[in-house]
Amino acid sequence: METTTIAASVKHQLSAGVASLVPLQLSGDFLQWAVIFFAIAIVAAVLGARGVAGVTMTIAKWFVIIFLVLAVISLLL
Secondary structure (H helix, E strand, C coil): CHHHHHHHHHHHHHHHCHHHHCCCCCCCHHHHHHHHHHHHHHHHHHHCCHHHHHHHHHHHHHHHHHHHHHHHHHHHC
């Protein structure tokens, strides 16, 4: 019963053109994760765990790169 209601609602939104009006939005999740991993890297470096600090810093760097790429794509579209 519930799936038919959801399907009917989605069909109504698609026929009304609502789905095409929703803009591409970029959330700051990648940037938040980058800050979290950066903080973990700083704490690990202070505690002397250089291996963990290096890995978490690399992960933070990739999250920032992904965020920047998605931000540029969303600005262009």
